Amino acid sequence: MISLIALTNPQISLAQTRPNSRPTPTNRPAPARPTARNVVQAYFDDITKRGSSGVAYWCSSSSDFVSTFYAPRAYRILSSSIYGNGGSFVVQLEASNRGGSPVIANWNVYVDKEKSREAAKKPWLPGGYCIKLISEVR
Structure with missing residues (x-):
């Protein structure tokens, strides 16, 4: 079963969804470094x-x-x-x-x-x- 969240949230890949598991976000932006x-x-x-x-x-x-x-x-x-x-x-x-x-x-x-x-x-x-x-x- 594929979670609807995985299909609507571009930060969550289909590979992260498993039956009876909650997807976790990927590619969280790193804290900005001073430039x-x-x-x-x-x-x-x-x-x-x-x-x-x-x-x-x-x-x-x-x-x-x-x-x-x-x-x-x-x-x-x-x-x-x-x-x-x-x-x-x-x-x-x-x-x-x-x-x-x-x-x-x-x-x-x-x-x-x-x-x-x-x-x-x-x-x-x-x-x-x-x-x-x-x-x-x-």
Whole structure:
């Protein structure tokens, strides 16, 4: 006898159904692992929605390269390339300049794993990823 549940639930295969047994789900999604993209989203969410400078998201080795934005309002990740321990992203940022005029620009955002073990444990650095460098797309 084949259970009706097995026929209507794509997560349960027919091989799992046996007479007088309850089918069990397969292919349960694994818990999401932090990714380089997570730190980019967290950084831009913080600066656009919470008014933060975002400095806490930068890698400790990049302290000389920290960039901040004046009055950022919204962002969109346009593209990404993930590699080894990091990735690069192109992010479109809507902001205002000091005079209040709207500015929309695309930025290259480079992400890496934090080298400092202590800094990598910070809860706002998902998976130990951090912002390594941000430069305007030219």
